[in-house]
Amino acid sequence: MTESTRPMRRQDIRRENEKAILLAAEKVFAEAGFGGATMQLIADLAGLPKANLHYYFATKEELYRSVVQNIFEIWLQAANCFDAARGPIDGISAYIDAKMEISRRHPDGSKVWASEVMHGAPVLQDYMESILREWTDGRVEIIRRWIEEGKMDPVDPRHLLYMLWATTQHYADFGHQIETLNGGKPLSDRQWREAKENIKRVILTGIGAQPA
Amino acid sequence: MTESTRPMRRQDIRRENEKAILLAAEKVFAEAGFGGATMQLIADLAGLPKANLHYYFATKEELYRSVVQNIFEIWLQAANCFDAARGPIDGISAYIDAKMEISRRHPDGSKVWASEVMHGAPVLQDYMESILREWTDGRVEIIRRWIEEGKMDPVDPRHLLYMLWATTQHYADFGHQIETLNGGKPLSDRQWREAKENIKRVILTGIGAQPA
DNA sequence: TTGCATCCTGACCGTATGGTCAGCTTTCAG
DNA sequence: CTGAAAGCTGACCATACGGTCAGGATGCAA
Incomplete structure (x- = not known):
């Protein structure tokens, strides 16, 4: 039962990850405010390592x-x-x-x-x-x-x-x-x-x- | 020109400081949210050293x-x-x-x-x-x-x-x-x-x- | 297959923050 | 006047956070 290891296309990867991050960020920012939100929390909710967030969004402000x-x-x-x-x-x-x-x-x-x-x-x-x-x-x-x-x-x-x-x-x-x-x-x-x-x-x- | 060194009564001191802290805190919490607010900022605005805040309010949460x-x-x-x-x-x-x-x-x-x-x-x-x-x-x-x-x-x-x-x-x-x-x-x-x-x-x- | 651009990430770093504390000064009851 | 309680604070600490980076994995065009 390998969970459908479809080899994602680059474009899709980017789009899907950005989407997941934005969705998670929206929720965390809403619940904790800008100051209370942490990149770690957003990363966890998006199911990605924190460093990956910074690959797509350079800073917390940008996100x-x-x-x-x-x-x-x-x-x-x-x-x-x-x-x-x-x-x-x-x-x-x-x-x-x-x-x-x-x-x-x-x-x-x-x-x-x-x-x-x-x-x-x-x-x-x-x-x-x-x-x-x-x-x-x-x-x-x-x-x-x-x-x-x-x-x-x-x-x-x-x-x-x-x-x-x-x-x-x-x-x-x-x-x-x-x-x-x-x-x-x-x-x-x-x-x-x-x-x-x-x-x-x-x-x-x-x-x-x-x-x- | 010593700025009116009235020897405040203990009660007054407490009441005035608590009031000043609460006022400053209200403003900072309003402007930055709980997570974005810092005890240092509140202390500065209240004109008191940070440690003094913790004398009146043990924690940020309590304040x-x-x-x-x-x-x-x-x-x-x-x-x-x-x-x-x-x-x-x-x-x-x-x-x-x-x-x-x-x-x-x-x-x-x-x-x-x-x-x-x-x-x-x-x-x-x-x-x-x-x-x-x-x-x-x-x-x-x-x-x-x-x-x-x-x-x-x-x-x-x-x-x-x-x-x-x-x-x-x-x-x-x-x-x-x-x-x-x-x-x-x-x-x-x-x-x-x-x-x-x-x-x-x-x-x-x-x-x-x-x-x- | 090859080469390269993109994607990914564990480990790390400097800083800022909440909180502590030892020891000082000031008030004030007796 | 005196001692103890209340008020005060500079220096310090542990932690958590935003952000970095070297180097590995992966897709993809040629």
Whole structure:
């Protein structure tokens, strides 16, 4: 029973190892923070010797940067839901769904992202000042237009966006608290659905965008 | 010019030093996380030699625990706003005000608390399973009663609470992001007021508790 | 098959960190 | 005034961590 000694192609090796390392790193960084994470722990979780990590990622900082950039890209992707929409009901609904899905599917990445921002975004400052700001300004403009067109109440677009980020992100970052208050069990499919519906309902009603 | 060599009383010395250490620790833990924080940094910030820290707090863990418990108590205090209220408008308004004030006045503590929960609440697990759960259950009951009395729409009380926590906490934990998107400047008094008003308005309207 | 680039890793190193301790100074009760 | 308790600290230690490196193993193009 030799465990299928397929002679991996070079490309595959690299891709698979990088993937394994990034996955392990995401988890360890999420659980311990940047300072508390150790290359040894990440290596163990990835099933590789520590020295091998340094072959793929020269430094801990570089590895961390990769992890953060990964989640940032996922985060930005969800943001597109906003653009296609014709009004606040479609747009905000879709955005909440997308961000909640991220909180559910990538809780570790979400935590790393939150941690990074909480600590002053030492790695992502550039992104925040360019890409994020641009994206935000664009979305603010869209919301402003919706308000002008009478599709929703005149709510401050920025604070509305913060509210969307906060409520959805919360289910990842504070997942442990939610789980504890849920009797120690993770939210079920139904509970996730309820969470999404509640958020959507309260916010859409709150901004006067609910279909009369 | 001997800098006012008042001969401090023993009690005062202890209280003042503990206070200085806790304040410095809160800041360093908030900025670097538990793993990234160093006793040396905390000592420098507190203006004391490192060995002196260990005189008051035996270990880094013990110091961290004190910081976390401090903020948890502040957090719980704000929770009382809920009880005195006669309806959702009073109660939720007051709670949002209180929690926003915490985010503004104790951003470091808020971050430490968020970090603690994000990393699985290694220190606070007991509190969460007893005090926090109790508090939450009580508040859920209050909200349920408000719904029964027709004072607000039938929104899931738990998810409503999460929403309150999330939106208010966000202004502390993601303060750096908000500041960056605000042109690099901290929110002004007016902007804080607007933030509070927006949150209150959207949520209260969202749950159908706005005075007709 | 050969040669080489890529991949891999055990052993090692310098440093920084949490923590200790012996011995000093200061407060203060009796 | 005196002695003991409380407060203080420079110097020290063991450990753990990020990172290095020499040299071996492996795939792959020619």
